Amino acid sequence: MNVFAYPEPLADLVMAFSRLPGIGPKTAGRLAFYLLRHEDVALKLAGAAERALREITACEICGNYTDVQPCRICAAANRDRTMLCVVEQARDVASLEKTGEYNGYYHVLGGVLSPLDGIGPDQLNIASLLRRLTGVNEVVFALNPTVEGEATAAYLSGLLKPLGATVSRIAHGLPVGGDLEYADEVTIARALEGRRRL
Amino acid sequence: MNVFAYPEPLADLVMAFSRLPGIGPKTAGRLAFYLLRHEDVALKLAGAAERALREITACEICGNYTDVQPCRICAAANRDRTMLCVVEQARDVASLEKTGEYNGYYHVLGGVLSPLDGIGPDQLNIASLLRRLTGVNEVVFALNPTVEGEATAAYLSGLLKPLGATVSRIAHGLPVGGDLEYADEVTIARALEGRRRL
Numbered sequence: 001m002n003v004f005a006y007p008e009p010l011a012d013l014v015m016a017f018s019r020l021p022g023i024g025p026k027t028a029g030r031l032a033f034y035l036l037r038h039e040d041v042a043l044k045l046a047g048a049a050e051r052a053l054r055e056i057t058a059c060e061i062c063g064n065y066t067d068v069q070p071c072r073i074c075a076a077a078n079r080d081r082t083m084l085c086v087v088e089q090a091r092d093v094a095s096l097e098k099t100g101e102y103n104g105y106y107h108v109l110g111g112v113l114s115p116l117d118g119i120g121p122d123q124l125n126i127a128s129l130l131r132r133l134t135g136v137n138e139v140v141f142a143l144n145p146t147v148e149g150e151a152t153a154a155y156l157s158g159l160l161k162p163l164g165a166t167v168s169r170i171a172h173g174l175p176v177g178g179d180l181e182y183a184d185e186v187t188i189a190r191a192l193e194g195r196r197r198l
Numbered sequence: 199m200n201v202f203a204y205p206e207p208l209a210d211l212v213m214a215f216s217r218l219p220g221i222g223p224k225t226a227g228r229l230a231f232y233l234l235r236h237e238d239v240a241l242k243l244a245g246a247a248e249r250a251l252r253e254i255t256a257c258e259i260c261g262n263y264t265d266v267q268p269c270r271i272c273a274a275a276n277r278d279r280t281m282l283c284v285v286e287q288a289r290d291v292a293s294l295e296k297t298g299e300y301n302g303y304y305h306v307l308g309g310v311l312s313p314l315d316g317i318g319p320d321q322l323n324i325a326s327l328l329r330r331l332t333g334v335n336e337v338v339f340a341l342n343p344t345v346e347g348e349a350t351a352a353y354l355s356g357l358l359k360p361l362g363a364t365v366s367r368i369a370h371g372l373p374v375g376g377d378l379e380y381a382d383e384v385t386i387a388r389a390l391e392g393r394r395r396l
Contacts, residue, residue, distance in 0.1 A: 006292065007265040009246070009253040016246040019239045021232055027220065033289040034219055035247055036263060041217045042251055046244040048207070048214040049233055053240050055207040065234060067205035091231040094204065 010036070058090070061132075063108030063125050065090040073097075073106060080104045082137040086129065086156065088112055088144060096142060104140075107132060112148040113155060126156070133165055141169040145190075208234070256288070259330070261306030261323050263288040271295075271304060278302040280335040284327065284354065286310055286342060294340060302338075305330060310346040311353060324354070331363055339367040343388075 006014065010032060017028035035042035058064070059071035066072065073079070073093070083104025087093060093106050109124045133139075139160055143149035157167045173191035174183055183191075204212065208230060215226035233240035256262070257269035264270065271277070271291070281302025285291055291304050307322045331337075337358055341347035355365045371389035372381055381389075 005295065007254060007263060007270075009250040009265055010263060013246040013250040016239070016243040019242070020229055022225065022228070029289070029292070030220070031218055032250070033263075033287075036250060036254055036288075039251055041214070042247045044217070045214040046247040048211040049240045049244040052207045052211040052230070052234060053237055056205060056234055065205060065208060065231075067207055072205075089231075090234075091227070094227070097203065 058108070061128075062093075062106045063090065063110060063128075064093045064106060081135050083140065084129075084132060084136045084138070085140045085142050087142050088149070092142060109143075109152070112143060112146070112152040114148045121155070124152075126159070129156070130159065130163070133160070133163055136165055138166045138168060141167070143169070145172050256306070259326075260291075260304045261288065261308060261326075262291045262304060279333050281338065282327075282330060282334045282336070283338045283340050285340050286347070290340060307341075307350070310341060310344070310350040312346045319353070322350075324357070327354070328357065328361070331358070331361055334363055336364045336366060339365070341367070343370050 005011075013032040013035065014025070014028045017023050017031045018025050020028075023031070035045070055067045056065050057067075057069075059066045059069065059074055061070045061074040064071045064073060068075070080103045083102075084107055085096065085102060085104055086107045086109060087096065088109055088111060090108050093108065096102050096106070107125065107129050109126070109129070111119055111124055113119060113121065113124070139156075141153040141156070143153050153169055160167050171194050172187065173194050174180065174187065180188065203209075211230040211233065212223070212226045215221050215229045216223050218226075221229070233243070253265045254263050255265075255267075257264045257267065257272055259268045259272040262269045262271060266273070278301045281300075282305055283294065283300060283302055284305045284307060285294065286307055286309060288306050291306065294300050294304070305323065305327050307324070307327070309317055309322055311317060311319065311322070337354075339351040339354070341351050351367055358365050369392050370385065371392050372378070372385065378386065
């Protein structure tokens with residue numbers, strides 16, 4: 001009996017789980033059987049998924065996920081209007097906010113330039129970024145350290161500098177708790193490059 | 199920003215995911231953001247969970263999960279009526295069916311004896327098991343090799359033997375592809391005990 005010999009509603013649920021990232025067929029089966037035994041968990045999950053799709057939209061200003069317009073960060077009056085942090089995706093905002101170290105505003109690009117995937121400047125929230133520069137002293141790029149992330153930062157940097165903004169990017173280097181032995185050479189090279197005087 | 203600073207519908211979805219077994223807060227966040235970016239996957243998952251709860255029930259005969267009564271295995275005429283395999287949970291039926299090596303019928307206990315958790319004989323499908331013995335030559339226990347599983351097999355064995363049934367259990371030993379070096383001593387002792395002449 002493979003997955004398709006489960007009763008169809010159960011096979012469907014296993015298939016639905018296995019479409020999630022990082023969930024293989026075995027985990028999908030385990031989760032599906034768990035839901036059948038825990039009706040409350042299943043109903044909560046189904047309801048929460050439907051509600052999130054219905055109520056969560058992109059903030060009209062920054063592109064972050066929100067249930068109000070504009071989002072709570074854009075609406076906050078006590079943040080630093082002179083700093084704007086550019087990220088790839090809405091979830092990156094959450095990662096940065098968790099640090100508690102950044103008090104400016106955000107701008108979600110919605111991806112990075114990737115010509116092979118057909119993602120050019122027009123597919124990203126770049127026009128809206130350019131309209132937000134009034135009063136901004138520094139634009140910090142917090143893009144992922146990938147080839148596409150670097151290319152996107154370079155491209156945007158070329159657009160923003162002539163408009164008078166200071167442009168920076170977050171540091172690349174060894175992760176805290178990391179080990180030189182396990183770090184790749186590009187990371188080590190970046191860490192050397194970004195060394196700071198003590 | 200911790201998880202509670204997400205917009206509420208998003209925080210709810212993260213919480214719902216983190217109630218699943220083996221899904222920690224970080225994975226829950228990743229899955230929730232994935233669903234927001236993939237509406238089709240989210241709707242499919244929510245729909246499949248609701249439908250499975252609505253349509254899947256326990257088979258009236260064997261206790262397996264099914265969308266028809268009796269389940270397709272109990273309804274099959276071409277299986278071996280003389281063999282009955284006793285398992286803990288409905289999902290164990292799927293594991294055994296996948297081997298393609300067993301052609302008898304099943305009986306799902308719905309758990310194992312566990313006095314500390316308040317699970318005694320009356321909480322398991324034992325009465326219905328005793329009513330199914332007509333024409334059965336062999337009852338095979340395929341319970342998990344835990345203390346509770348062993349105790350349950352011993353208890354049921356004591357009930358079934360006086361009724362004339364041959365009682366057996368699946369072999370315990372080294373898993374195929376396993377390595378003596380990594381096996382625990384109880385497994386190795388069981389494997390020795392269950393050795394077979396070549």
